[in-house]
Amino acid sequence: MNNDELNFYKRQINLPNFGLEGQEKLKNSKALVVGAGGLGSPAILYLSAAGVGKIGVCDFDKVEITNLHRQIIFDYEEVGKTKTQSAKKKINKFNPLINIEEISESVSPDNVENIISGYDVVLDCTDNFATKFLLHDACYLNKINLVQSSIYQFEGQLQVFRFAEDTGQGCYRCLWQNIPEEGCVGTCADAGVLGVVPGIFGTLQALETIKILLNWDGLVWNESLIFDLLSLNSRKIRWKKNVNCPLCGGNKIIKQINPGAYNRMKDFEISYKDVDLTKYKIVDIRESFERVEEFLKDDSLKIEHIPYSTLQNSLPNINNGDTYLFYCRSGRRTKELVGRLWKNNYKNTFSLKEGAEGISMILDSNKK
Ligand SMILES: [Zn+2]
Numbered sequence: 001m002n003n004d005e006l007n008f009y010k011r012q013i014n015l016p017n018f019g020l021e022g023q024e025k026l027k028n029s030k031a032l033v034v035g036a037g038g039l040g041s042p043a044i045l046y047l048s049a050a051g052v053g054k055i056g057v058c059d060f061d062k063v064e065i066t067n068l069h070r071q072i073i074f075d076y077e078e079v080g081k082t083k084t085q086s087a088k089k090k091i092n093k094f095n096p097l098i099n100i101e102e103i104s105e106s107v108s109p110d111n112v113e114n115i116i117s118g119y120d121v122v123l124d125c126t127d128n129f130a131t132k133f134l135l136h137d138a139c140y141l142n143k144i145n146l147v148q149s150s151i152y153q154f155e156g157q158l159q160v161f162r163f164a165e166d167t168g169q170g171c172y173r174c175l176w177q178n179i180p181e182e183g184c185v186g187t188c189a190d191a192g193v194l195g196v197v198p199g200i201f202g203t204l205q206a207l208e209t210i211k212i213l214l215n216w217d218g219l220v221w222n223e224s225l226i227f228d229l230l231s232l233n234s235r236k237i238r239w240k241k242n243v244n245c246p247l248c249g250g251n252k253i254i255k256q257i258n259p260g261a262y263n264r265m266k267d268f269e270i271s272y273k274d275v276d277l278t279k280y281k282i283v284d285i286r287e288s289f290e291r292v293e294e295f296l297k298d299d300s301l302k303i304e305h306i307p308y309s310t311l312q313n314s315l316p317n318i319n320n321g322d323t324y325l326f327y328c329r330s331g332r333r334t335k336e337l338v339g340r341l342w343k344n345n346y347k348n349t350f351s352l353k354e355g356a357e358g359i360s361m362i363l364d365s366n367k368k
Contacts, residue, residue, distance in 0.1 A: 001020070001023065001024070001027065004097060005023075005027075005051070005097050008051065008095065008097060009023050009050075009051050012050065017214075017216070018214070022214050023051060025213055025214055025215075026050055026051045026052050026053065026210070026213055026214070027051055027052075027053040028053055029052050029053055029054070029120050029121075029213045030052075030053065030054040030055075030056070030118060030119045030120050030121075031047055031052050031054075031055050031056070031119060031120065031121045031122075031123060031209055031213070032055075032056035032058060032103075032115070032116060032119040032121070032122045032123065033047070033055065033056065033057055033058065033123045033125055034058045034059075034107055034115075034122060034123065034124055034125060034126055034131075034135060035058070035059060035124070035125035035126040035127065035131075036057050036058075036059040036061075036071070036073065036083040036084065036087050036125070037059070037061075037067070037070070037071055037125060037126075037127065037198070038070035038071055038125075038151075038193065038195065038197075038198030038199070038202065039123075039125035039149060039151070039198045039201055039202035039205065040057070040059070040071075040073075040123070040125035040202060041070070041071045041072045041073035041074070041087075041198075041199075041202060042072065042073075042198075042199050042202035042203045042206065043123050043125055043202040043203070043205045043206045043209075044057060044073055044087055044091065045072070045073055045091075045094070045206075046202075046203055046206035046207075047206050047209060047210070048091045048094060048095045048098055048100075049094075049095065050206070050210055051095070051097065051098060052098065052209075052210075052213065053098055053099065054098070054099045054100075054101060055091070055098065055099070055100050055101070056100075056101040056103055056115075056119060057083075057084050057087045057088065057100060057101070057102060057103065058084070058103040058105065058107060058115055059082075059083040059084055059087075059103075059104070060104055060105055060106040061082075061083050062080055062081060062082055062083065063078045063079050063080065063081055063082075063083055063086055064079065065079050066289075066290070069195045070193060070194075070195035070197075070198050070199065071083075072195070072199065073086070073087050073090050073091075074086050074087070074090070075090070082104055083104075084102035084103065084104045085102060085104075087100065087102075088100040088102055103115055107126075107131055107134060107135065108134075108259075108262075109134060109257050109258070109259035109261075109262050110259065112134055112135065112138045112257060113138055113141075113142060113257060116135070116138055116139060116142060116144055117142065119144060120144070120145060120164065120212070120213060121144070121145040121146070121147060121209050121212050121213065122135060122139050122144055122145070122146050122147070123147050123148075123205050123206075123209060124136070124146060124147070124148040124149070125149070125202060125205065127150065128332070129179050129180050130179055130262050131262075132148065132150070133172075133173075133176075133179045133262065134257070134262045135148075136148065136161070136171065136172050136173070137173070137247060137254055137257060138257055139161065139163050140161070140163050140167060140171055140247055140248065141254075141255075141256065141257065143163050143164050143167060144163060144164055145160075145161065145162050145163055145164045145165075145212050146159075146160070146161040146163060147159075147160050147161075147205045147208045147209050147212070148160075148161070148172070148205075149201045149202070149204065149205050150201075151193065151197050151198050151201055153192065153193065153197075154194070154197060154228060154229045154230040155226065155227065155228045155229070155230075156197060156198075156200070156201040156226075156227055156229070157224045157225060157226045157227070158201060158204050158205065158208070158219060158224065158225040158227075159172060159219070159223070159224050159225075160208050160212070160218055160219040160220075160223075161221075162212060162221075167248060168248070169221040169222065169241060170221055170222040170239070170240070170241030170242070170245070170248060171245065171247050171248045173242075173245050173246055173247040173248065173254070174222065174239060174240070174241050174242035174245040174248065174249075175222075175239045175242075177242075177245070177246055179261075179262070196229075197229055200227075200229060201227075204225075219236075222238055222239045222240065222241060223236050223237070223238050223239075224236065224237045224239075266335065266338075266339065266351075267342075268338045268339070268341075268342050268347075268349065268350050268351055269331070269335060269338075269350070269351050269353045270325070270350045270351065270352060270353060271352075271353045271354065271358070272352060272353070272354050272358030272359070272361045272362050275325065275352065275358070275362055277301065277325075277359075277362055277363075277366075279323060280322075280323050280324060280325035280350070281302075281304065281319075281322045281323065281324045281325070282301060282302065282303045282304065282324075282325050282327070282359075283303070283304045283305070283306055283316065283324060283325070283326045283327070284296075284303050284304070284305050284306075284327060284328075284356070285305075285306055285307065285308040285311060285326055285327070285328050285333055285334060285337060286307070286308070286327075286328050286329055286333075286356065287307050287308065287309060288305075288307065290329060290356075291305070293356060293359075293360060295359060295360060295363055298363075308328060308333045308337065311337055315340065315341060315344060315346075316337075316341075318341065318346045318348070318349060320348065322348065323348045323349075323350070324348060324349040324350065325350050325352055326338055326349065326350065326351050326352065327351075327352040327355050327356055327358065327359055328355050328356070329355045329356055330355045331351060331352060331353045331354060331355045331358075334351035334352060334355075335351050337351070338350060338351040
């Protein structure tokens, strides 16, 4: 280690049980942060501050102005730039002694094993169940440690799986055998979030990662830390290893990453690649403050606006002679809404999987 490094990390090297040996361990470690959002931002900053030698940042999104109140790694001037590029730029300025690897992709069953390969720990900083289970199963099958957390409004939870040491102790599938339906829990965009909440949970993820890398004790197997930041009450919930678990139990059902098991497109979901806008009545269900795109000014598209906040306990008026295409930001709110419409037999309604970005892509490809 050079003098700059010794000085940068001096105050933690002085800690009991840390020393130069601990710092060397961190320098030789590799951590992957999946999702550079509210959880990922503080996690990346603190792992960088601690001197983790290589940090992978995986995110396909761009920085938006509505991100900034919680995604504190990004600056105002970075709005519109890719998140991975902006994160790398920030960390290079903050701690040039470590390396950031940019992975500007969305994690999918096809690429997940490739993306996590070679890392000592994966931090799951994503916000949807399908990706969480995908990362969990891939980490289990590839014996890579996983630090997982999720938040909802003021409450969050944290789990740690030291799969590199032992895959026989249990996993998250022991508790949740099947992936819960998306839409059970609101996303940040519809439920609202105070920036400091993911800030605390992302910081806890960095803490548990450092403990794993240093071989220190941390949150134990089959345990969730639940922390309500409004009341400041915390509790731990333990679960037992399930001998019939589909992933880690005796009779293994999940033996490899099977694409169909994670990207479950519903019958009513449709990808922008298969959409001819002229055949649909288009409805934007985002809230007014989210509607910023240029294409909204194009009156020929006849985009109707019905905010999702008005649709939670009611259905929109559907005209049976028309076919409807609903879109939101990420395709999640429309998935919930159109799911309800289909249950009420309105099968002439569809949810655009890629959200507003999908509309932009259709219009771009029409121009070419
Ligand atoms: Zn299990």
